[in-house]
Amino acid sequence: MFQESSAAAPEITDLEPRHDESRRQFINHAGRGLLAVGVAGALPLAAAKAAAPDAALPPATGPLDIKLPPLEADTDPKGADPFNPDAPERRVGYALVGLGHLTLNEILPAFGQCKHAKAVALVSGDPEKMRKVAQQYGIKPSSCYSYQTYDQLKDNPEVEVIYIVLPNSMHHEFTLRGAKAGKHILCEKPMANTAKECEEMIAACKKAGKKLMIAYRIQYEPLNRAAMKLVRDKTYGATKLLQMVNCQNQAHDQQWRHKKALAGGGALPDIGLYCLNTTRFLLGEEPTEVSAQIYSTPSDARFKEVEENVTFTLRFPSGVISQCTTGYGTFNSKAYTVHAETGSIKMDPAFPYHGLRQERVHAPNGKQLKETPNDPMKNQFALEMDHMAECVRQNKTPYTPGEEGLQDQRIMEAIYQSARENKPVKLPAVAKLDAFRGEAPTDEEA
The missing domain is CATH 3.30.360.10 (Dihydrodipicolinate Reductase; domain 2)
Incomplete structure (x- = not known):
């Protein structure tokens, strides 16, 4: 059982940072006072007070990017910058179509490393598996669809991009239906089974005014x-x-x-x-x-x-x-x-x-x-999903569009x-470099 010391502890008056004081300045300043306290139990108390949220803290304005000073000397490899994701309400919502190995083992976990994208809906032919996955990732039951009810995605405003992760022969149908539902499409490779199907997928997305990107993660x-x-x-x-x-x-x-x-x-x-x-x-x-x-x-x-x-x-x-x-x-x-x-x-x-x-x-x-x-060990699926999200937000042509x-x-x-x-x-001669690619990913994405 914890007992207070009978010795009088020195008074510490600066246990919380002032509004004009950085965390590092505060730690350096508070550290001098804590050294004088000794082992009378003041350190846990100070840490608890410093960690307590300020009820009056106003929301941040402008970009949420956070900068920290480096921990390494100039001669050492530099650590990563803070992750700096978008606030959840600003991230682009994805519907995942197909819950096979790739979706469960790679794509869904990759959202944890996305800055601009989030999973908000699922489409599957296996309702029991989909129910479990939805619970694992916090996806609402109302945002779970079968292949038959897939077209109802048009009524879900949270979904902006549909990621099609189905057998190759199904890419064509679900791209056409997804574009008709008014959603942007990210489709796994190969794009389709024939060049004619690819052409129809491109035409459908253009007609709907929606973007089409092929998931060439490399x-x-x-x-x-x-x-x-x-x-x-x-x-x-x-x-x-x-x-x-x-x-x-x-x-x-x-x-x-x-x-x-x-x-x-x-x-x-x-x-x-x-x-x-x-x-x-x-x-x-x-x-x-x-x-x-x-x-x-x-x-x-x-x-x-x-x-x-x-x-x-x-x-x-x-x-x-x-x-x-x-x-x-x-x-x-x-x-x-x-x-x-x-x-x-x-x-x-x-x-x-x-x-x-x-x-x-x-x-x-x-x-x-x-x-x-x-x-750099960047997650390849997070990079491509974030690129598509940035293209949606900034109205850019994806680097690997349907034409690719x-x-x-x-x-x-x-x-x-x-x-x-x-x-x-x-094969027909093509003189232009990168003739079938869109706008390159930003340095942040790459």
């Missing part, structure tokens, strides 16, 4: 963006060759990715798309020719409808050649290397959700140097054609 991730800037700035001279690999071993569970009607294809649109899109992102150019080969193990039940392995080569106007390999039946490998005149940039791993690593090798003054920059997804779909169709015909396929 284009928002800091290490990949740093690689892109090194390539574009020709830091190691002109890029000559790229090697891209994205392979994994799929479970033998007859998942929807093994059904052509749902997936549109196999390894190519699911994971090979990262090789294609990242090549285009790094260079800013569009390929003028593709050549490809496809092979599936005949005895493997997973690949009765969709392809197992695809290798394809992209040729670009600048002369760059990108060799890409993707597969559904091999040990996990997700990496790429940029080979330039005086150096190389390697990302290994390059495409997972977490744990990315970059290595740069070059030889200034004839001495080879190897650099491994720190991974359409271009990938057209190139993938040419890759399939090349493999069928066993010969290269020419």
Whole structure:
């Protein structure tokens, strides 16, 4: 039991900061008085008084950004700045459509690292699972919808963006319905199963006056963006060759990715798309020719409808050649290397959700140097959702709009054609750099 000391404690008159006094000044000032108190129990009392909220504290005005002085010396790596999210009422509300692995394991948790976005509604075909998820994330029962009642999102003013996380074949339908409901659309990749479906999705959103963004998270991730800037700035001279690999071993569970009607294809649109899109992102150019080969193990039940392995080569106007390999039946490998005149940039791993690593090798003054920059460890889903939210608030075109997804779909169709015909396929020339991209994410977002 706590007992008061019989010794008289010195009087402390400055236990709360004055309005014109910073926290650091207050701590320094109060600390001198606390040192004189000793161990008579005044420290817990002082801490409690200092932590007590001021009932008369007026709401903050203007931006909520908070700045703190650095804790590190100039010679040490700098810590992160304060998180500084928007107030909840200012964040853009998202409806999540589909409650599979990606939504539950990555997207919903990522809202905890969002500054401008929040989850406010769910859409699922499994009401019991949706009920549990809604309770976990504090989403109102009235903001939970089935695929049949999806169109009622139009009556929910909290929802500004619909994030479609469904099998590929369903992206088209739910984008069209979402645009008709008057909501902006963030759609997972691949955008759709055919170029025609992509064109219709773009047209529907334009007709509704709503934004359409494709979730190419790699284009928002800091290490990949740093690689892109090194390539574009020709830091190691002109890029000559790229090697891209994205392979994994799929479970033998007859998942929807093994059904052509749902997936549109196999390894190519699911994971090979990262090789294609990242090549285009790094260079800013569009390929003028593709050549490809496809092979599936005949005895493997997973690949009765969709392809197992695809290798394809992209040729670009600048002369760059990108060799890409993707597969559904091999040990996990997700990496790429940029080979330039005086150096190389390697990302290994390059495409997972977490744990990315970059290595740069070059030889200034004839001495080879190897650099491994720190991974900022930004959540890729939070970055892309915050970018979409900023585009909604500031009326900007997303960096990866529907046109970006359409271009990938057209190139993938040419890759399939090349493999069928066993010969290269020419593509329309595109002179402009970043021809299908919108406004780049801000430094804060990246």
